[in-house]
Structure formats: C-alpha cells, structure tokens
Amino acid sequence: MEGQLAHIGAGLAAIGSGAAAIGVGNVAGNYLAGALRNPSAAASQTATLFIGIAFAEALGIFSFLVALLLMFAV
Amino acid sequence: MATEAHGAEGGGLVFHPMDQFIVKPLFGGDAIGLFTITNVTLWMGIAIVAIVALMVLGTARRATIPNRTQSVAELAYVFVYKMVEDVAGKDAVGFFPYVMTLFMFIVFANFLGLLPMSFTTTSHFAVTVVLAMLVFLTVTIVGFAKNGAKFLGLFWVKSAPLPLRPVLAIIELISYFVRPVSHSIRLAGNVMAGHAVIKVFAGFAAIATISPVSVLAITAMYGLEVLVAFIQAYVFTILTCVYLKDALHPSH
Amino acid sequence: MATETHAADAAQGASAPGMPQLDFSNWGNQIFWLMITLIVIYFVLSRIALPRIAAVLAERQGTISNDIATAEELKAKAVDAEAAYNQALADARIEAQRIIAEAKAEIKADLAQATADADAQIAVKAAEGEKKIAEIRAGALEAVQAVAADTAAEIVAAMGGKADEKAIGSAVADRMKG
Secondary structure, eight states: OOOHHHHHHHHHHHHHHHHHHHHHHHHHHHHHHHHHHHHHHHHHGHHHHHHHHHHHHHHHOOOOOOOHHHIIII | HHHHHHHHSSOOOOOTEEEEEEOBBBSSSSOOOOOBBBBBHHHHHHHHHHHIIIIIIIITOOOOOOHHHHHHHHHHHHHHHIIIIIOOOOOGGGGHHHHHHHHHHHHHHHHHSTTOOOOGGGSSSSHHHHHHHHHHHHHHHHHHHHHGGGGGGGEEEEEEEEHHHHHHHHHHHHHHHHHHHHHHHHHHHHHHHHHHHHHHHOOOOOOOOHHHHHHHHHHHHHHHHHHHHHHHHHHHHHHHHHHHHHHHHHOO | HHHHHHHHHHHTTOOOOOOOGGGGHHHHHHHHHHHHHHHHHHHHIIIIIHHHHHHHHHHHHHHHHHHHHHHHHHHHHHHHHHHHHHHHHHHHHHHHHHHHHHHHHHHHHHHHHHHHHHHHHHHHHHHHHHHHHHHHHHHHOOOHHHHHHHHHHHHHHHTTOOHHHHHHHHHHHHHOOO
C-alpha cells in the first residue's frame, strides 16, 4: 500500500517536469521574440539564454529526481 | 521498495531503467573498495584517452593549416577561452586550464555515455557533486583570497533599499549555498533522465505492436540526448565562469 | 535478468536502493577515480595541449598578419611603380615637345639665314649686272661718238674740206646730247 502511494506521489512529482517545460519554453520563446526584433543583439545574448534555460530546467530536474526517489528509494 | 515494483510487473513488460547506472567491479568480486577497478574507472580512462587523442595527438603536427582533428581541438580551445574571457572577465584567464579540464571531462563523459552499452560517469551524483563542490570551493576561496571581507558584499545588495537588504542578504546567502546542489543535480539529472527515458522506450520495444513507435522514439530521444550532452557541458562550464566572475568582481 | 540484478543489488548490501546513484557505498571509489581522472586531464591540458594550441594559434595569427603586411607592401610598390611610370611618361612628353620646339626654331633660323644670304647674293649680282650694263652703255656711247667723229671727219674730207678735229668732236657731242 505504501509503495503504491509512493508511485502516486512519483506521478504527481512528474508534473513538475511539465512545469519546467513551460518555463524553458517561456525563456526560449521570449529570446526568439527579442532576437527577431533586434537580430544584431541576439548573438551576444545566447550565453544568457542558455543560463536561463539551465536555471529553469534545474527545477524540473529536481521534481524528476523526487519522482525517481519515490519510485526507487522509498 | 524497488524489489516489489519489479516483482509486480512480473511477466511481459520489464523496466530496469536504472540498471545501466550500476557500478560493477571489472575483474570479478562484488565488494567495491576505494581502489577497486570498476566500470567507472574504465570509462573515465576512456575519456582520458579520448581527450589525449584529441588535444595532444590531434595537435601533434602543430600545422599552420590544421587538419580536421586539430581544427576540432582548436575549436574547443577557442570556445572555452572566449567563454572564460567574455563571461568571467580578462583577469579570469588564469583559471582557463581549470575550466577547460571541467569542460573537456564533462563533454567527453557525456558523449561516451551515449555509446550503446557504455557507462555514463556524469550520471552519478558522486561525480557531479565533486565537480560542483570543486567549483564552489574554488569560487569561495578565490573570492575571499582576492577581495577579503569585501567578498561578503556579494550578499549585501547595495542597490536595494536599506530595510530590504537583510532579507535579500538571507536570500542571496541561501542561493549561494544552493549553487553547488543545483549545479551538480542539473548535470547528473539531465544525463540520467535522458538515459532512463531511452531505457523505458527500449522496454516498450518488447511489445511487437508498438515497437516501431518505440524505436522511433528512441531515435528522437537519442538526438535530443546528443544535444543535451553538449548543452549540459556548456551550461556547467558557463555557470562556472559566472560564479568565477562573482568571485573576482563581487560587487553587484 | 531481473533475478540477476536483484542478486547484484543484494550483494551490494542491504543499503542499496533502486537508484544506483544513491548507493553511497561506492561513492568513495567513484570520487577516487574521478580525482585521478581530473588531475591527469588537468596536467595533460595545462602542460602539453593548451600551450601547444595557444602557440599554434599565435603563429597562425602572426602568419596571417605577416601575409597581410607583405600584400600591403606589394600594393604600395605597385602604386609607386605606377607613379614612376606616369612621371616618366610626362617627362618624355615634355622632352619631346622641347625637342620639337628646338628643331622648329633651328629650322626657322636656318631658313632666315638662307633667305638673307640669297637676298644678299641677289643684290650683289644685280649691282654687278647694273654696273656692267652701265659700263657697256658708256662703252657704247664712246664708241658711237668715236665712230660718229671719224665718220664726220671722213665725210668732211671727202667733200674736200679740211675739218677741224675739235670742232667735229664738239659738234658730235652736241648732237649726241640732243
């Protein structure tokens, strides 16, 4: 019973990955919108883009990790 | 418990997405001591060989007009050098070999991990936590050594109104200490997640009716993983540069 | 397969969970090998690879800027050569004009000289001719006078008279003037 509850919890935690996907999409989409308005400034901001994506994605990875922990370690 | 989960699936579908990450001794025996030669040793050794092949043997001709291998080595050099110079500043160039070491190790470990039947060293928290802690300790020590007590100005946001500053200081302090955690878990988590997902799709391939979909999905995921393998190495390196910049120029 | 894995799990100790990453019993091993790997890579890169690549890149930069400098030099040389050529052309043109002008002046002078000589010779010849004509005319007058006087004397003698020479002479001279 407890194990099954843990699986439900893992599924719930996996929602966080979807939320991170929204975040990453936001970052990339806004970058693209800005880059199309001012293409000359786009190249200098790719590093910032990747840092932003990394930060947004890290939190999704945390929720993925929680899901894994619930699946295998609880 | 994992055993129960495996047991419950029983007959048809068998998922063991995490089995690829098991550390095994190479030459018999089960016990893993400090110096046991394991598959971790093997694949780290292969990474060293690959890096030496690219960076040392590839550039052995020292040609003014480079061949392909030398071009790639020079590309990697210029890529990381520019990153250190642009992000961390000109005075951080002394840290370039250190950053280059991290980048080359991560990128090669990631790509070697994408070979079928291989072992991905960077998918282990033991590895990435050490990498992240190395960066964290370097940044903290260099920050205090170069700036003394002024390094604490990193947490005291001068541009904020005075009453807010203590609150911000606590937040900055927490975010500073969370850095190595997110730094390490991001890398290992990304790599592990990709490999595990590929394994899960591979498990679906056992069912004849959906195996074409599963094979296509594996192919697509593999492509994404190639991208992720590079981007995570890039992100790890560029964040190292960002933290180094904080250490060298702590003012906001 | 499944049983095998579980056997391995069990062998790794009771603490081994489903996630191999969280099996802390092998962290020491991994960290040990990781440190060795990083140290090896660091020394290989910082001692051999990075200085070598830096040298190659610097050398290439040097070669490129050298080549560019050489090209600039050659271009400057070409410009100089063109300027020298134009200068020579202009000089030659000026020289040619000078020679033409000189030749023209010389010819003009020669012509004038020749014209003057010719004029002088013509004048001399004309004067000589006039003199000769005058002499001839004078000679002719004298001869005519002498012949007239002789003839008159003969005529006077034939008519039986004796003629005074003087009178005859003056009479002839008078007639000839009239």
